[in-house]
Amino acid sequence: MASDSVHVTLPDGKVIDLPAAASAYDAAAAIGPGLARAALAAVVDGELVDLHRPLPQSASLRLITERDPEALGLLRHSAAHVLATAVRRLRPEAQIGFGPAIEDGFYYDFGVDEPFTPEDLETFEAEIQAVIDADFPFEREVVDKVRARELFRDDALKLERLEEFADGETITVYRDGPFLDLCRGPHVPSTGRLQHVKLLSAAGAYWRGDETRQMLQRIYGTAFFKDADLAAHLERLEEAKKRDHRVLGRQLDLFAVDARVGSGLILWQPAGAIVRNEIEDYEKELILRHGYELVYTPHVMSERLFEISGHLENFQENMFGAMEIEGARYRAKPMNCPGHICIYQAGQRSYRDLPIRYAEFGTVYRYERSGVLHGMLRVRGFTQDDAHVFCTEDQVPSEIEALLDLVDEMLTTFGYPYTIELATRPEKAMGSEEVWDHAIGQLRTVLESRGLPFDVDEGGGAFYGPKLDFKLIDAIGRKWQGPTVQLDFNLPERFGMEYIGEDNERHRPVMLHRVLVGSMERFVGGLVEHYAGAFPVWLSPEQVRILPISEQFSEPASAYVAELRSQGIRASLHDRESLNYRIREAEMRKVPYMGVMGEREVENGTVAVRRRGGGRKQEVLDRRVFADQVREEIRTRGSG
């Protein structure tokens, strides 16, 4: 065996020997021609690298094919380069920014004088195909800073990035055909490996995300290995569009906005108000059972309160401006916590009283920049299902545990799987690092002791404390902001909160902020998309619609509607137009149950029940049996 040969260890433990300077591709070829064709890149000693990179003398090797989880990101990153290649061919003057792979695709930022149009995207797509057909190899080159400056002498944005490299740090560039980019890599072997690339949209994006910097034009796209996967992805986008809560909100008369009311302020129509009220009723029942007490606090409060709380100092840019009454300044509250603290301080508290758990559906107002407003999901006025737990430091872990139970029970009711994130100290924060570290440690300990998996969101905490964020996963796999639990050692300090301990001394309580749904507006907006407007029966604005075959049967039908209503079921009568028409109306209105009554039913005391989305299938039931079934479904908050 020659001393300069290469030994690679494969995942299955098998060792193969190759000539010096052999690449992962050579290894693949040695294993079989099929693998050599399929290989896209390799993981060598744990690092993802190009397929044609020479291997070290001794290495562990795993070949990456399109079946591996790393493959899509790799493909899309290469697709971004192919996009830039195409754009540069057609627009040589375009400055190149960054072009990474992102969750569902990739983007590339360009500095151009004129923004791109939809027609431009079509032209670029055609050129992308040409670049793919040309099958340019992706070639990696290691360069020094001097050489890199020379290569990118006309690319101001790349030069700026270049200066951030430390002296001696490895700088790599990638070339595919005519295009050269400063890039860490790795890439697929050649542009021909890209097959199914689709450009999706173009929009402005600040250079490096900094609004004081130049605005670039970002092109978003996606890429897949299989045409069917691309088609499925585009279908998912269509599906998301169909579920858009703004569209369904209008169709189902759930909520409205009105320029006369103002941007980012929601008008809840009766149907939407029912959904919201059901959630609030459910949650009240839930939290009262879990030892909470309901409180109410004003919407407008003296500005001095927010000086004490620190909101004026830390949150002012998100607050509505002050209003002046008799020389005193008032503010719309941006959070409910100061009010709840004042209620705590309305009396002397003993350790025997703790934990105290105050809950309020508290409406808050926050200034949000106009560009971020979005339907019900991002607004300027919203109602939080807010609660604050005041307890001793010793009680924190058990309170967190109780909250984890509460969150789990609620999210299960709505059919949301979820993930947990632990968010740590942000740059702008109150309180010492020791206090923060201690608080973060407590949250971490509880999660770990329960064996719950979680991610860490560095710097994602609120200014007054670390938090646990729950992310919901909806019916089409998207993530939503869910419950949050925030630990706060700071506000009790600022307000000088106290309780009398067992030792008859004054002690400072710890405070937990928590929301379950977060904002009623956002949560209901999210639910609309989650259920695609077809709410489960307990949440449906209209639960049963009774359709007499003809007006001849309106009277018994109307009597049955009254009977259902008297049992607490939201039922209505629709007796105009043809039956076909009314069935269609009810289906489009997403009413969960339609009850048809004609001669047969009237004679037999039955109702022909058709389920939403169930087509012509019907079930003839005794009227009382049907009412009982619906009531039971409502009572158990079934997800049907």
Place this chain on the structure above:
RNA sequence: GCUCCGGUAGCUCAGUGGUAGAGCGCUUCCUUGGUAAGGAAGAGGUCGAGGGUUCAAUUCCCUCCCGGAGCUCCA
């Protein structure tokens, strides 16, 4: 807030330098129907607001308001 795109009937949208159309919805009438649109007639619009250019502006220009795709931020 910034870049770009848009705002015409309640909704979805077409259209034009000479003050406007469709479908759905709404109203009325006819139809009395067995599981996703029965038929007819009618009402409904200062073409987002203000200013400018023009003999004439919904149409062209400017400013503002509102919405959308993003950037940044976030419950």
